[in-house]
Amino acid sequence: MYDIIVIGAGPAGSSAALFAAKAGKKTLVIDNDQSITKRAWVENHYGVLEIAGPDLIELGKKQAAKFGAEFITGKAIKIAKAADGFQVEIEGAHYEGKHLILATGVLTDLAQQIGIETKPATEPRIKTIYATTPEGKTSVEGIWAAGTAAGVSVHTIITAGDGAKVAINVISEINGERYVDHDMIKS
Numbered sequence: 001m002y003d004i005i006v007i008g009a010g011p012a013g014s015s016a017a018l019f020a021a022k023a024g025k026k027t028l029v030i031d032n033d034q035s036i037t038k039r040a041w042v043e044n045h046y047g048v049l050e051i052a053g054p055d056l057i058e059l060g061k062k063q064a065a066k067f068g069a070e071f072i073t074g075k076a077i078k079i080a081k082a083a084d085g086f087q088v089e090i091e092g093a094h095y096e097g098k099h100l101i102l103a104t105g106v107l108t109d110l111a112q113q114i115g116i117e118t119k120p121a122t123e124p125r126i127k128t129i130y131a132t133t134p135e136g137k138t139s140v141e142g143i144w145a146a147g148t149a150a151g152v153s154v155h156t157i158i159t160a161g162d163g164a165k166v167a168i169n170v171i172s173e174i175n176g177e178r179y180v181d182h183d184m185i186k187s
Helices: 011-022 053-066 110-114 156-175
Strands: 002-007 027-031 070-073 078-082 085-090 093-102 118-120 128-130 143-145
Touching (some): 002 085, 011 053, 011 156, 078 110, 093 156
Parallel strands (some): 002 093, 093 143
Antiparallel strands (some): 085 093, 118 128
């Protein structure tokens, strides 16, 4: 049983996984390898002069894996409530987690099968988003959403920040107190 399952390994998903794993939460990322960032050339991501989208995604995944996040390639085809959280099914396997973070980019098809409320998007070329609270909670307790699928701008720096924000909120809920992750330079 995972503490947190993240669906999507683009900037929002990998950022969420990075914070979750670094906080010591058993974290799984399920990714279908279809992120729109894979087609991007990025020159507006703070701290990076320029980077190809696929390289940015790989860097984010490596950062999260450094702290123990596990990654599998597969398309989440079904989400169902389980005894202590949720079961996520991919072709040929299923995984259980106490909390889910949906960082599915432009795709919100999983919402209908579990009853997550959606609403029309305001971002150009994005049709539908998950309806969330400012903290990232969806209408289904225990399921959170981050990034473009949650209504933030498609820019990688913004989706990455939103993934981090949502992860911090999930971790805080799990811990029962506000979680802060701030490292200091080692002297």
